[in-house]
Amino acid sequence: MAGETKGFTSASFNAFLTGENDGEKRLMGVRCRSCGHLSAEPRPMCPSCHGKDMEWFQFSGKGRLSTFTCISIVTNAMGEKGYGRDNPCCAGIVTLEEGPRISARILGVDGNNPQDIKTEMDVILDLEDLDAGHPSPAFRPV
Ligand SMILES: [Zn+2]
Numbered sequence: 004m005a006g007e008t009k010g011f012t013s014a015s016f017n018a019f020l021t022g023e024n025d026g027e028k029r030l031m032g033v034r035c036r037s038c039g040h041l042s043a044e045p046r047p048m049c050p051s052c053h054g055k056d057m058e059w060f061q062f063s064g065k066g067r068l069s070t071f072t073c074i075s076i077v078t079n080a081m082g083e084k085g086y087g088r089d090n091p092c093c094a095g096i097v098t099l100e101e102g103p104r105i106s107a108r109i110l111g112v113d114g115n116n117p118q119d120i121k122t123e124m125d126v127i128l129d130l131e132d133l134d135a136g137h138p139s140p141a142f143r144p145v
Contacts, residue, residue, distance in 0.1 A: 011057055016045040019059075020130060020138045028130040030140055032103060034060040043103035062099050064128030066142065069104060071095030071122070073114040080134055090114060097126055097142050111143035 011033050022028040034041050035049035036056040043062070048055050073091040086092040091114030098104050110129055112120045126142035
């Protein structure tokens with residue numbers, strides 16, 4: 004395994020997302036070997052027992068949309084992807100089936116009709132269209 008995925012850092016987390024180490028894109032979190040606490044954010048110390056015996060944990064990619072917002076004022080990078088006032092992008096909080104919550108982009112929904120986007124709907128990880136410079140997890144309806 005390449006050196007950058009040894010540290011429990013955002014750089015390691017992003018390297019797993021983009022699959023730059025072995026070509027396989029993964030959503031990884033960290034699990035505490037002492038108490039079993041699972042976190043969707045890479046951290047070197049357990050937020051529950053403050054232990055430092057952490058290991059990487061691969062999430063299934065299945066989850067439920069807990070809450071969301073549609074954004075019409077977007078960054079330049081998102082504007083280049085076609086998002087903006089006429090095509091708001093959707094961002095949300097997904098509760099992973101393993102328990103942790105993660106903020107993510109929500110793909111495959113109509114940001115102009117947020118009333119049609121259902122909280123509690125099943126979503127699945129989609130890492131096909133990652134922004135290489137700023138990779139972030141994305142999900143779409145199952
Ligand atoms: Zn712990």
